[in-house]
Amino acid sequence: xxxxxxxxxxxxxxxxxxxxxxxxxxxxxxxxxxxxxxxxxxxxxxxxxxxxxxxxxxxxxxxxxxxxxxxxxxxxxxxxxxxxxxxxxxxxxxxxxxxxxxxxxxxxxxxxxxxxxxxxxxxxxxxxxxxxxxxxxxxxxxxxxxxxxxxxxxxxxxxxxxxxxxxxxxxxxxxxxxxxxxxxxxxxxxxxxxxxxxxxxxxxxxxxxxxxxxxxxxxxxxxxxxxxxxxxxxxxxxxxxxxxxxxxxxxxxxxxxxxxxxxxxxxxxxxxxxxxxxxxxxxxxxxxxxxxxxxxxx
Amino acid sequence: xxxxxxxxxxxxxxxxxxxxxxxxxxxxxxxxxxxxxxxxxxxxxxxxxxxxxxxxxxxxxxxxxxxxxxxxxxxxxxxxxxxxxxxxxxxxxxxxxxxxxxxxxxxxxxxxxxxxxxxxxxxxxxxxxxxxxxxxxxxxxxxxxxxxxxxxxxxxxxxxxxxxxxxxxxxxxxxxxxxxxxxxxxxxxxxxxxxxxxxxxxxxxxxxxxxxxxxxxxxxxxxxxxxxxxxxxxxxxxxxxxxxxxxxxxxxxxxxxxxxxxxxxxxxxxxxxxxxxxxxxxxxxxxxxxxxxxxxxxxxxxx
Numbered sequence: 004x005x006x007x008x009x010x011x012x013x014x015x016x017x018x019x020x021x022x023x024x025x026x027x028x029x030x031x032x033x034x035x036x037x038x039x040x041x042x043x044x045x046x047x048x049x050x051x052x053x054x055x056x057x058x059x060x061x062x063x064x065x066x067x068x069x070x071x072x073x074x075x076x077x078x079x080x081x082x083x084x085x086x087x088x089x090x091x092x093x094x095x096x097x098x099x100x101x102x103x104x105x106x107x108x109x110x111x112x113x114x115x116x117x118x119x120x121x122x123x124x125x126x127x128x129x130x131x132x133x134x135x136x137x138x139x140x141x142x143x144x145x146x147x148x149x150x151x152x153x154x155x156x157x158x159x160x161x162x163x164x165x166x167x168x169x170x171x172x173x174x175x176x177x178x179x180x181x182x183x184x185x186x187x188x189x190x191x192x193x194x195x196x197x198x199x200x201x202x203x204x205x206x207x208x209x210x211x212x213x214x215x216x217x218x219x220x221x222x223x224x225x226x227x228x229x230x231x232x233x234x235x236x237x238x239x240x241x242x243x244x245x246x247x248x249x250x251x252x253x254x255x256x257x258x259x260x261x262x263x264x265x266x267x268x269x270x271x272x273x274x275x276x277x278x279x280x281x282x283x284x285x286x287x288x289x290x291x292x293x294x295x296x297x298x299x300x301x
Numbered sequence: 302x303x304x305x306x307x308x309x310x311x312x313x314x315x316x317x318x319x320x321x322x323x324x325x326x327x328x329x330x331x332x333x334x335x336x337x338x339x340x341x342x343x344x345x346x347x348x349x350x351x352x353x354x355x356x357x358x359x360x361x362x363x364x365x366x367x368x369x370x371x372x373x374x375x376x377x378x379x380x381x382x383x384x385x386x387x388x389x390x391x392x393x394x395x396x397x398x399x400x401x402x403x404x405x406x407x408x409x410x411x412x413x414x415x416x417x418x419x420x421x422x423x424x425x426x427x428x429x430x431x432x433x434x435x436x437x438x439x440x441x442x443x444x445x446x447x448x449x450x451x452x453x454x455x456x457x458x459x460x461x462x463x464x465x466x467x468x469x470x471x472x473x474x475x476x477x478x479x480x481x482x483x484x485x486x487x488x489x490x491x492x493x494x495x496x497x498x499x500x501x502x503x504x505x506x507x508x509x510x511x512x513x514x515x516x517x518x519x520x521x522x523x524x525x526x527x528x529x530x531x532x533x534x535x536x537x538x539x540x541x542x543x544x545x546x547x548x549x550x551x552x553x554x555x556x557x558x559x560x561x562x563x564x565x566x567x568x569x570x571x572x573x574x575x576x577x578x579x580x581x582x583x584x585x586x587x588x589x590x591x592x593x594x595x596x597x598x599x600x601x602x603x604x
Contacts, residue, residue: 004407013404020397021390125355126388126445130405132354132371300355
């Protein structure tokens with residue numbers, strides 16, 4: 004067995020022999036189930052004819068003209084975007100993604116920060132004094148575990164989603180390339196977020212600091228970025244490319260990458276999102292590794 | 302067994318506002334236990350960590366068998382190190398900790414069982430690390446250091462937290478390893494421990510080398526001023542006679558002289574030749590712990 008294979012094997016063994024491993028598995032399954040239910044409820048409305056959709060969305064208050072024209076227009080646009088079995092199949096089949104990539108990122112972080120948090124760094128770096136090899140092993144491990152998490156989440160979502168769509172009278176839509184591509188790009192998102200996590204963990208050594216920072220950035224990053232770019236667009240540079248530039252925020256890049264339809268009106272092509280996310284992964288990995296190589300373990 | 306000599310050369314570690322290790326050089330030979338001795342804060346741990354590529358030196362080099370630790374392809378098979386009692390994950394069992402080490406090092410999992418047996422930890426092998434006593438943690442540390450059957454053993458304050466029986470077990474274990482031709486470097490802040498364990502000693506204080514050599518020689522040189530107490534009714538005559546043969550004589554109270562740079566036998570012979578009666582003759586062994594403290598406290602310990 005080559006050294007890098009051994010290191011990955013050892014990291015997987017270490018995950019299996021603490022509570023970390025099954026906590027991650029349980030979180031993956033629970034988040035997939037919860038997000039699938041939310042997406043299924045939404046798909047159930049959107050796939051209905053428009054008048055039934057309005058009735059569902061307004062809880063029956065839509066009859067008798069009590070819904071404002073403005074609200075109705077918004078519902079109309081939402082329904083037009085979502086009233087497609089392909090779109091809903093994509094959303095359902097990638098249900099685990101929203102929380103799943105965050106979990107993959109956190110796993111990547113903890114693989115590094117856990118060494119300091121649990122004071123195992125001495126043992127680890129004594130056994131493998133070439134620290135870039137340690138980081139490489141953890142990168143490989145993070146990608147493998149993230150891919151496994153994607154597989155579990157995808158199998159759950161596709162099986163449940165296909166049954167659900169069949170129940171509504173639609174096909175599985177799995178023959179549609181856009182749907183398959185979204186599922187595969189979703190795998191790439193899991194892997195890249197895991198790589199980003201390893202780099203981020205090397206950068207921010209504190210376990211609590213790194214995980215909290217990553218979670219907050221992930222959860223509010225996209226909406227915060229959207230507000231900032233909207234302000235710039237409205238008050239400063241009134242050009243469309245300003246809004247397109249939102250893709251430099253990792254969360255936005257991730258959404259752009261896997262979404263089969265446009266995430267927002269000015270969003271660039273999927274590959275731009277992928278390129279941005281990969282660039283973040285590489286930069287975080289390189290900077291984190293170079294810092295970690297010189298850091299004293301005391 | 303291959304050359305397992307440790308060579309530390311001009312090793313220096315500077316932290317902001319503190320030089321933890323200052324131009325330190327010494328050699329550790331295979332086949333003997335070498336004590337690395339100094340008060341707390343002398344830079345022992347920092348030195349050992351620089352030797353093992355855990356702390357980056359500001360200047361200088363440290364090699365094992367002529368190679369830097371970072372350049373060892375299979376470090377587990379060359380150097381075994383026990384640096385702190387808590388270097389395993391609290392939630393993992395001792396056996397699984399050792400197995401993870403085996404996988405990393407490319408060793409068969411059966412080595413984990415063998416070293417558990419060696420250090421007598423088999424009964425606690427499936428208990429989680431957080432339930433271990435300090436002594437059990439030390440034994441697990443030694444077990445993981447022994448996995449690759451290394452020719453060099455480095456231990457940082459291994460006696461900490463051990464009961465007397467554990468200390469004796471450790472002493473016999475390390476001396477046995479040295480007898481097999483391995484290099485054994487053990488740090489400690491207790492001179493008495495090193496007197497019982499080590500053949501060679503490297504003494505440091507305030508990040509600098511104080512003495513290095515065989516324990517007996519270093520102790521003899523430390524104890525160079527052995528004093529002889531002699532009681533006589535005629536101190537003036539005896540003092541003159543002793544000074545005449547080159548001894549250093551000081552008054553030691555009524556009818557008593559304190560003599561150094563000679564031996565009790567010479568003092569007795571000189572008294573006989575001078576025709577002076579001797580009522581009392583004794584040699585004072587200076588307390589080595591005191592001498593060690595004096596020697597190392599000359600370098601300020603709080604920096």
